[in-house]
Amino acid sequence: MDAAALASRFPATQDLAGKDMPTFRVAGSDLLAAVAYLRDAQGFDLLADLCGVEWKDRPTRFGVVLHLLSTTHKEYVRLHVDAVDDRVPSVSSLHPGANWHEREAYDMFGIVFEGHPDPRRILMWESYPYHPLRKDFPLAGIEVELPAADVAEVTGKKVVPAPMMGGPFVSHGGKLSEGEPTALDQSWNEQHPKA
């Protein structure tokens, strides 16, 4: 992997000095060209992963991380893209496998992938009003109507926040590790309502 070649072609590229693999932050406007260049000239022919990220310390709240694998050189490269105005160009025209990954990142974070051939949610139902992996979304969920009106009518049920007390995602005090799933505000639950 020729890091200098990528940086010279795309001047806005920033080398993030990845510890495990070459890692770059590319500009959203360069993303398609950079992925095409890596695929056609550098042999990174497999999109191993594409996921959304919410950063807590960056000016752009959301970003997308791509992992590309070269099946000939057995090497990975990682690309970071900032989602300016929550928008990122879709790479599914270059790697068709990105299609569902981008739908998931849209579903969970609300990142819009421009040029995506099928920009629907993939996990939650289409009319669901929130993006659940955002940090301001409570772990237990938010009350909304059931997706099917007829089922809601006959059962009288709604989508309700899940009981978190005693569950596996509630810490029992002490310091949380960085890797633990946390919401922004953990001070409330079904026994201590949100102030």
Next chain:
Amino acid sequence: MVKSDFGYNSKVEGEVIVTRADAVVNWVRSHSVWPMPMGLACCAIELMAAGGSRFDISRFGMEVMRFSPRQADCMIVAGTVTYKMAEVVRRIYDQMAEPKWVVAMGACASTGGMYRSYATLQGVDNIVPVDIYISGCPPRPEALLDGMMLLQEKIRQEGGSLKRTFRGRTIETKIVS
């Protein structure tokens, strides 16, 4: 274990069997419970194991897994019911003909299990009436069979003319003789 409401001894009774209609109907129903395998997650693997030769659910007349709700008597909800899937579960339940029963297999179907989450229905009894709950994550096939035998026991004790209420609606199945 079976408390027979009927008996037949050809030496005593000749060609005649005397019993109650309810007992016959319940006997038939309890020994031909055709399941609708609502396999939604990992529990479905144990449901499949129960169908295999080692555990052999056909000993109880339940091997006829029907993927059409029209032909099924008992929905075995085996797995995690998400809110998105809840609608489908309810709709399939509605399509099953009376009399019908529901078995919640495993922690997820019974209570939501470990998925205390914005996406998971906290127990399938929120949307359909459940007859038997089976604990376990997943329950072993023996536990499923135990639950199904309990269901047979329950069926045997039902009035042949079924009257069930669910959230204010009464559903009646009449025996016409």
